[in-house]
Amino acid sequence: MTGSTDDSAEGTGSAEGAGTVPRPDDAPRLEPRPVQRPRIDDASAHTFGRPSGVSGSFAPDAHSSRTASIPVAPPADPVLAEAFGRPPGAVDTLQRDPDAASDHAAEPEQPADPWRDPDSSVTLGAPVDAPPTAPEPPARRLSVRDVLLGGAVAPRSLAALAGVALLIGVVGGLVAVAATADRGQLTSQRVSLVQNDDGDMGDSPVAQVADAVLPSVVSIQVAVGDQGSTGSGVVIDGAGYIVTNNHVISSAANAPGDSSIQVIFSDGTKTRAEIVGRDVKMDLAVLKVAADNLTVAQLGKSEDIHVGDNVVAVGSPLGLSKTITAGIVSALDRPLRLSGEGTDTNAVIDAVQTDAAINHGNSGGALVDAEGRVIGINTAMLSESGGSVGLGFAIPIDEVTTVAQALIRDGEMHHPDIGVNARTVVNDATSGAQVANVRADGPAGQAGIVENDVIVRVGDRPVTSADELVVAVNATTIGEPVTVQLVRDGRTVDVSVTPARD
Numbered sequence: 001m002t003g004s005t006d007d008s009a010e011g012t013g014s015a016e017g018a019g020t021v022p023r024p025d026d027a028p029r030l031e032p033r034p035v036q037r038p039r040i041d042d043a044s045a046h047t048f049g050r051p052s053g054v055s056g057s058f059a060p061d062a063h064s065s066r067t068a069s070i071p072v073a074p075p076a077d078p079v080l081a082e083a084f085g086r087p088p089g090a091v092d093t094l095q096r097d098p099d100a101a102s103d104h105a106a107e108p109e110q111p112a113d114p115w116r117d118p119d120s121s122v123t124l125g126a127p128v129d130a131p132p133t134a135p136e137p138p139a140r141r142l143s144v145r146d147v148l149l150g151g152a153v154a155p156r157s158l159a160a161l162a163g164v165a166l167l168i169g170v171v172g173g174l175v176a177v178a179a180t181a182d183r184g185q186l187t188s189q190r191v192s193l194v195q196n197d198d199g200d201m202g203d204s205p206v207a208q209v210a211d212a213v214l215p216s217v218v219s220i221q222v223a224v225g226d227q228g229s230t231g232s233g234v235v236i237d238g239a240g241y242i243v244t245n246n247h248v249i250s251s252a253a254n255a256p257g258d259s260s261i262q263v264i265f266s267d268g269t270k271t272r273a274e275i276v277g278r279d280v281k282m283d284l285a286v287l288k289v290a291a292d293n294l295t296v297a298q299l300g301k302s303e304d305i306h307v308g309d310n311v312v313a314v315g316s317p318l319g320l321s322k323t324i325t326a327g328i329v330s331a332l333d334r335p336l337r338l339s340g341e342g343t344d345t346n347a348v349i350d351a352v353q354t355d356a357a358i359n360h361g362n363s364g365g366a367l368v369d370a371e372g373r374v375i376g377i378n379t380a381m382l383s384e385s386g387g388s389v390g391l392g393f394a395i396p397i398d399e400v401t402t403v404a405q406a407l408i409r410d411g412e413m414h415h416p417d418i419g420v421n422a423r424t425v426v427n428d429a430t431s432g433a434q435v436a437n438v439r440a441d442g443p444a445g446q447a448g449i450v451e452n453d454v455i456v457r458v459g460d461r462p463v464t465s466a467d468e469l470v471v472a473v474n475a476t477t478i479g480e481p482v483t484v485q486l487v488r489d490g491r492t493v494d495v496s497v498t499p500a501r502d
Contacts, residue, residue: 205370209312210324212372215295217365219264219316220244220273220287224251232315232365233263233287234297234374236404240289243404244364245379246278247343249285253278254344263289266322277407281415281474281502282399283338283347283379286407297366300373302398305329305352313356313378313392315365327356327390335467336393338380348470351393352376358392367394376400416476416499418444418484424465425454430487432456433469447497449486456492457485473499 076085146152203211220231220242231248235241242263252259253275261273271289278285309329317323331353338347354367358381367376376394383389406413419442422433432454438445449455455463458472459482476482481498 205310206312206324206326209368209370209372210314213297213312213314213366213368213374214322214324215266216297217266217314217322218242219319219321220248220364221262221264222249222252222259223262224255224259227251230316230319230361231363232361232378234364234366234377235294236286236297236299237408238294238296240291240294241276241404241408242273242287242289243377243400244285244287245345245377246280246283246285246347247338247340247345248364249275249278249287250280250343250345253285261287263287264321265291265294277411277413279403279407279413280345281347282395282403282413283345283349284377284395284400284403284407284413286404298373299401300369300371300375300397302375302396304373305332305369305375305396307332310370311354311356311375312368313354313358313362313365314368315358315362315378317357317359317361319361323362325357327354327392329353330355330390333471334393335465335471336380337467348467348474349379349393349395350399350471350475351379352396354392354394355390356392357388357390359388362392414478414501416473416478417502418442418449418473418497418499420444420449420455422455422466422469424467429490430454430456431464432487433463433466435486443497443500444484447484447495449484449495449497450488452488453493454487455484456487458482 142150142152148158216235218233218235220233222229222231229248229251231244233242233244233248236243249261252261261275262270263273264270269291271291273287273289276286276288307329311327311329313325313327315323317325329352334351334353336349336351338345338349352367352375356367358378362378363380365378366374367378369375375397377397377400378392378394380393381388382391382393403413419439421436423436425432425434433456435444435449435451435453435455438449438451455469457463458469459476461468461472461475463469463472476499478499478501481496483494484497485492485494487493
């Protein structure tokens with residue numbers, strides 16, 4: 001018992017030393033698991049099974065030999081064998097032993113060629129010189145006389161040369177004609193232009209007006225020191241009186257000792273002019289020249305002017321004398337304030353508006369109707385670019401006649417005045433000229449007009465701005481009462497005002 005126990009201990013110890021786990025004595029022992037083979041149906045066995053008589057995967061064939069057969073090529077065609085086969089007696093290899101003696105016969109030696117033998121004594125010698133020949137004498141130069149008359153050239157040859165020269169000339173002419181054929185289509189010597197000289201077509205109305213008015217319109221040149229300016233004027237009386245704008249000659253009027261005024265007529269005659277008088281509130285002036293046989297312009301009337309009437313503007317725009325532009329009357333009674341640098345003009349005119357082109361230099365010229373009558377003096381234009389844009393303005397002829405007559409008679413002109421200064425006002429209730437201040441001893445102050453009154457009418461003329469108040473007062477008569485309508489504290493009030501002389 002003891003010995004067995006020791007054997008078991010040694011055995012166990014050896015097993016533990018070997019790294020195995022001892023099996024318990026009471027561990028059950030399992031029987032081997034039977035091999036389970038799936039059932040194979042007859043169709044699969046017939047399809048995938050071994051054929052009958054075969055026991056393994058690669059069983060030898062009873063009818064086959066283990067010796068591999070070497071394929072043998074069929075015999076070559078006799079013709080190809082004769083053409084490409086080995087010669088008789090040749091070995092089976094294509095390589096020839098270099099050490100073996102050659103069976104080929106020695107090649108026969110070629111005949112010696114001295115020219116190919118570098119050791120040959122044959123060499124090329126010097127070239128044989130040709131025998132010297134005597135130079136030929138220079139040929140005699142033939143003149144034209146020898147060729148034509150001397151018989152040096154055969155007549156037949158001369159005729160042939162003449163024919164060749166003629167042929168060359170004809171061919172050259174044809175080539176020139178062909179080369180210039182296209183140019184001939186553009187130019188021609190057979191075309192002659194004809195002008196119509198019939199004189200029965202008649203002049204246009206504008207041309208007739210220009211012929212009638214141009215002799216009575218002059219150019220005015222003003223020089224003050226080194227400075228100069230140009231304008232226009234209209235002859236209004238045969239005694240030498242010319243009307244123009246005040247701003248045309250105001251620089252000379254303010255510098256009488258260092259200025260000069262020259263008038264140039266349509267025929268080019270130039271003469272000196274003197275200032276008779278000027279009206280800064282109407283921008284008009286009258287000059288006088290010492291000249292005879294003047295063409296006097298025909299003066300019309302303002303009441304004959306209508307919007308849409310054809311008009312012609314005559315003057316010297318930009319210094320270009322005797323310039324004609326045509327247009328129509330665009331509007332009437334257009335209040336326009338006139339002032340500018342270099343002039344003492346401070347006027348508001350009741351202008352005639354026209355779209356006839358008016359530019360710098362047209363000032364003082366004539367605005368003429370279709371009958372050739374002066375209906376206004378060209379005075380101003382409105383333009384953002386500085387050139388004519390169809391907004392020209394002229395002083396109506398009635399005002400021109402009144403001022404010019406007063407200047408010729410008295411040398412000065414006085415206008416009606418009511419003694420107020422106003423500013424334009426526009427609001428929801430009304431629009432007009434709001435009185436800014438009133439002269440205490442003036443006609444308006446005596447009539448009871450006070451500051452902040454809004455004047456809306458003078459006589460029969462509505463007033464909607466300060467400029468319209470000026471032209472409305474200028475249209476009244478000095479010393480004759482006129483009704484002035486105004487708005488005061490929301491009420492309309494009529495007062496009687498007697499304009500005084502300014």
